[in-house]
């Protein structure tokens with residue numbers, strides 16, 4: 001039986017993507033070859049890369065607006081340093097909303113000064129700071145749109161004349177935004193886009209070329225752009241499965257349609273968290289993430305019973321991040337509403353039993 005998979009990432013992907021991806025391992029495009037044994041320079045794969053790059057821009061509404069899409073390796077964590085390598089001349093502004101922002105800040109400090117414009121560390125990252133000031137002498141502003149660990153999500157982004165860079169690893173393709181307000185968006189694939197192993201980087205090309213330091217080839221966005229994201233061997237299979245997932249999203253109405261579904265799922269779960277006296281939400285209500293809902297049991301004595309109940313119901317991956325504890329329900333694009341209903345039913349059953 002298929003589990004109700006709440007894993008925070010790598011995570012659930014659409015069932016039809018799993019089927020198509022399996023078929024391509026056996027016989028890719030009726031070629032008599034597996035996708036795992038063909039050259040990345042073969043036409044079949046060059047077409048995959050081109051479609052994946054174009055489709056990511058199309059889904060984000062960024063086609064023809066001066067952006068380039070890349071599928072790189074090294075995870076979102078590599079972007080923490082690559083961004084600074086390519087863009088930080090003297091000083092950059094960072095909003096600190098959690099462990100991932102903190103790591104991005106740490107890497108940026110290898111290349112210049114970092115101004116932390118605001119931080120929610122004072123309240124265990126339970127909220128998104130607002131009303132902060134971005135100095136005029138910074139090279140760019142960096143933020144994390146969705147904080148996977150704490151279950152908070154930025155609903156608004158500051159308007160600033162400086163380039164805006166956003167780590168969208170855990171909410172890419174999940175909601176409509178004016179993506180042209182960002183100059184660089186990056187996301188590890190392993191949540192809403194595909195399997196682990198590749199990272200989408202969408203860059204407005206005109207922000208590049210201003211730093212004076214020499215940039216090693218693999219770290220240089222311009223080289224990856226010039227080589228159409230094929231400077232070295234890309235993560236062939238991860239890019240292919242990401243393409244299948246993006247096609248699935250497009251065929252199902254794109255970001256607009258998935259956003260409605262994501263909101264339904266999140267409303268269903270948060271309503272239960274709020275009405276069920278046994279549970280308490282972790283994040284500030286106004287900053288709650290539609291992707292990752294974090295919550296705790298009010299009385300820890302019920303932990304064993306609750307854990308048994310959800311495991312019996314076929315639920316996987318509900319434990320909170322080790323740094324936060326409690327529970328975290330990751331409701332990425334491919335998680336069906338029915339899975340959320342199963343969790344909500346288990347939570348009400350616990351209330352009846354307690």
Ligand code: PMP
Nearest residue numbers: 075076077100148167169170188
């Ligand atoms: N940023 C965010 C918001 C994340 O959730 C994660 C973890 N998936 C990362 C960055 C780090 O990603 P990676 O493991 O791909 O380096």
